[in-house]
Amino acid sequence: MGGDYYTSPIEFLINTLGGLYVAAVMLRFLFQLSRADFYNPISQFIVKITNPLLVPLRRVIPSVGGIDTASLVLLMLLQMAIFAIVLLLRGGIPTPGVLLIAALIELLQLLINIYFWAILIQAILSWVQPGQYNPASSLLFQLTSPLLAPARRLLPPISGLDLSPLIVIMGLKLAEMILLPPLARLMM
Numbered sequence: 001m002g003g004d005y006y007t008s009p010i011e012f013l014i015n016t017l018g019g020l021y022v023a024a025v026m027l028r029f030l031f032q033l034s035r036a037d038f039y040n041p042i043s044q045f046i047v048k049i050t051n052p053l054l055v056p057l058r059r060v061i062p063s064v065g066g067i068d069t070a071s072l073v074l075l076m077l078l079q080m081a082i083f084a085i086v087l088l089l090r091g092g093i094p095t096p097g098v099l100l101i102a103a104l105i106e107l108l109q110l111l112i113n114i115y116f117w118a119i120l121i122q123a124i125l126s127w128v129q130p131g132q133y134n135p136a137s138s139l140l141f142q143l144t145s146p147l148l149a150p151a152r153r154l155l156p157p158i159s160g161l162d163l164s165p166l167i168v169i170m171g172l173k174l175a176e177m178i179l180l181p182p183l184a185r186l187m188m
Contacts, residue, residue: 007089007090010089011086011089011090014082014085014086014089015082015086018078018079018081018082019082021049021050021078022075022078022079022082022106022107022110023110023114024046024049024050025050025053025054025071025074025075025078026075026107026110026111026114027046027114028046028047028050028054028071029068029071029072029075030111030114030143031043031046031139031142031143032068032071033067033068033146034142034143034145034146035142036139036142036143037138037139037142040135040138040139041135042135042136042139043139053074053078054070054071054074057070057073057074058070061073075107076100076103076104076107079102079103079106079107080099080100080102080103083099083102083103083106084099098187101183101186101187102187104183105180105183105184105187108176108179108180108183109176109180112172112173112175112176115143115144115147115168115172116169116172116173118140118143118144119144119147119148119165119168119169119172120165120169121140122137122140122141122144122165123165125137125140126162144168147168148164148165148168151164151165151167151168151171152164154167155167
């Protein structure tokens with residue numbers, strides 16, 4: 001009884017703090033991939049909080065084809081560690097295969113959610129404060145441009161209304177429905 005009382009708060013802290021750090025590493029990877037402004041204050045914050053784990057890992061794991069593989073490895077290791085700790089707290093025994101698939105599912109879900117919310121927030125900001133600069137909106141634009149640019153070529157603005165965010169959000173949700181269930185079935 002006493003162990004269960006403390007398990008939930010500890011699990012909550014591990015999931016929350018670990019999840020926030022995993023999101024920061026994911027954002028750093030995505031900012032590098034989209035060539036977002038490195039000197040943006042938000043980018044600098046992300047770099048500073050992810051450097052302690054990422055810099056030593058980069059000494060061992062080189063980039064491949066311009067992709068920061070050290071960030072990807074760190075993402076997988078962190079997510080697997082979070083799942084392993086939570087599973088151990090619940091009395092389970094983690095197996096590498098389950099941890100790997102669970103981490104992959106969680107990271108794909110995080111990737112889709114980051115782009116979903118970035119596009120949604122960017123669209124709302126374009127209605128509320130069009131043309132005004134702030135570091136967050138600039139970073140959102142740089143982050144989402146690789147996804148929105150092809151959608152804009154496919155469906156250019158109609159009477160000044162840009163529907164490309166709608167197309168990309170639908171594509172993200174469709175990818176989520178197609179990719180994640182088969183991976184979840186692998187864990188069973």
